[in-house]
Amino acid sequence: MVQQKIVMKGHLSSEKLRTKALKIAAVAKGVSKVSIDAEKEQLEVIGDGVDSMRLTMSLRKKLGHATILSVEEVKGKTDEKKPTTYPITWTSSYIQYPQHPPHHHIVHDQYPQETNCSIM
Numbered sequence: 001m002v003q004q005k006i007v008m009k010g011h012l013s014s015e016k017l018r019t020k021a022l023k024i025a026a027v028a029k030g031v032s033k034v035s036i037d038a039e040k041e042q043l044e045v046i047g048d049g050v051d052s053m054r055l056t057m058s059l060r061k062k063l064g065h066a067t068i069l070s071v072e073e074v075k076g077k078t079d080e081k082k083p084t085t086y087p088i089t090w091t092s093s094y095i096q097y098p099q100h101p102p103h104h105h106i107v108h109d110q111y112p113q114e115t116n117c118s119i120m
Contacts, residue, residue: 003032003074005044006052010059010066012041020062028055046074 012018018036021043025034031047043066045055052071059066 003046003048004050004052004071005046005074006050006055006071007069008043008045008056008059008066009041009069010043010063012036012038012043012063017063021059024058024062025055028058042069 010017010021012021018038022034022036025031025043025045028045028047028050030049030051031045033046035044036042037044043059052068056066056068
């Protein structure tokens, strides 16, 4: 499939609406990147095989207004910097204490059967 870039305009005036738009676009099938230009109230979606009409209808349903400004093919690599990734190393905070064999203690009763306990 060919990657495409879809630019949409909608009501993105508040942080709540921008968050809602990002969530809707992020879960759409084929989407690999979503960004918002808050000043222009535009949503930019990049992905493979994204259904722009279905995405627009979803945004209209939740935001009240959304229109497609442009749909274009993304050619070649973008000039964006790739973030540096570092492997995550995990160390356990669980300390393993040495295992000792069980000890059996034999207790001898000094007064076998001589006490008259009323409880027993």
